[in-house]
Amino acid sequence: MQLELHLIINRHAASGNAAKSADLVLSALDNKQISYKDYSTDYPGHAIDITRELLKTTLTPWPDKKANSRFPLLVILGGDGTLHEVVNALDQHFHIPIAYIPCGSGNDFARGVSLSRDPLMALEHLLEITEPQPYHVLHYLENIQEEEGYATNNIGIGIDAAIVARSNVSASKQTFNKFKLGSLSYLYTAIQVLTKQKGFPLMVEVNGKSVGFDNAFLCTTTNHPYFGGGIAIVPEADVKSKAIDLVVVERIHLLKLFRLIGQLLKRKHMSSPYVHHFKSQNIRIVSTTSQFGQADGEELDSRPFDIQFTTVERLFWL
Template sequence: MYYFIVNPNSRSGKGALIWKGLEGILNERNVEYKTFFTEYRGHAVLLSESITSYAAPETPVTLIAVGGDGTIQEVLSGVRDLSYITFGYIPTGSGNDFCRGMKLPAEPGEALDLILSGCRPHPMDVPVLTCGTGSSHFAISCGIGFDAGVCHEVSVTPMKKVLNRIGLGKLVYLFVALKQLLFLKPSPMTLVMDDDNVQQFSKVYFTAVMNQKYEGGGFKFCPNASPSDGYLDVIVVDSLSKPKVLCCLPTAFFGKHTIFHGIHIFRCKKIDIHSDLALPVHKDGESAGILKEFSVSIGAAQVRMIS
């Protein structure tokens, strides 16, 4: 039995149409499945929790997220014990950083073929983001500062829907990034990694904690990140002039930004981030609020990922 959690509003409403085509394939092949549609932000968390509540060694669950990168984050956050879950993903969003990092098909029909192929799943780390008393999973990255500010604004700007309709959705990230960079005030930050490695910075544009190599629509911020090595990769952009940040960003598409002075890369299993200023925070491109501090750690269990 396959359980599909579908975001029909992904890709500016095209998600429902894409799913209709996929459902035809499932019915044609006589696949046993159940479908659950999200109706509002956060709904996938509740659906996932309900579907997987009885998962156990003798009754494992195959759970498939159909949507954008944010849908993955919600679906994984609803799973109480990842040990008994086989996870698959069909991309119907516009960012597709998860597909890049996991080398998954970007075309929905090909992604469904992979899921139904019976290939052996591979283990994937699922980090945990903790803010105060609340926590959630993510699959790609979380971050504070510039990258999160871009994610926050992109999620609410009507320009994204307009550009998505004409196939130019990625341009909205460029427009918003330029605006955010212009008005951003860098903040002093302190990072405490694995409890004893303390790093202090004076003018941080952003800090991103990566489970994958890519975020933000293809920026290869942590070129050596692996989603299955049991480590978090961390990038800090500090004490650069804004023109230099602007010059540096395009090189990040190719992972060449690491040569710039002011780009710092770390690896750890746990990190506590403290910012002097309250700044936007994201998890897989979705808002996690405006915060001064939060923690990230590698989850206790890996999920079996169809890849």
């Protein structure tokens, strides 16, 4: 089946570095004489508006019922945040496939699905595929504000969300992104935030059992191994699995914390007595105190949380 590509391009991703990647991809498509239409985002949330308009006019579920037509394939050129917007704009249209060419600073989803972070190699991979594959994404329902959504990477409250909030307004992020060192930006900001983040009470409900923590520090629900631009928070997590992985880290003395960070970077942190790992198809977390929250690196308001997590299967052209 021939494709007509519909490219949503976030040229502002990775502090503007994505523009160069997008130009390379468009030039390659022109050289290959491949049919496409491109739509550039101009403001935060614009990818949502573009996707919803394409839903009304263009996009169809797989497989296309029109045997002789070009299949309209939605392609995202941007970072994890752009992908997050599109997945949520598609909502329950799980059979409309998404192709992805990573052009962000973190690119954790690309790492999680073993997709090349080189835009031209990702494009070649896209063009070789003949049908989409199902992958699982996180589905969450926040009961206090009745907020519902999806995440392709992870959702967290506590230190990781505080780092996201600080990193998104940090001048160092643009500096590191300029040299394609987005992971260092996350680590640099993390060190700045570590001393300020306090522990907080947390309740985790898994398989009908409740576990309480008096001094939680990090609480991250993830769909694959990576967060923070390539840090393997749950090395064995699998995006093909229905199960959700939740990691809770307790607040400990700063020296022990830096030792734990060293273990994290070496992927040896899961054996620490301060790291608690839960795995289930249904998980609930409750934080009664206001904390920063994040979903795929997108900030959630600082507030109490009562979140129910499951996974749903959706199609990706990967």
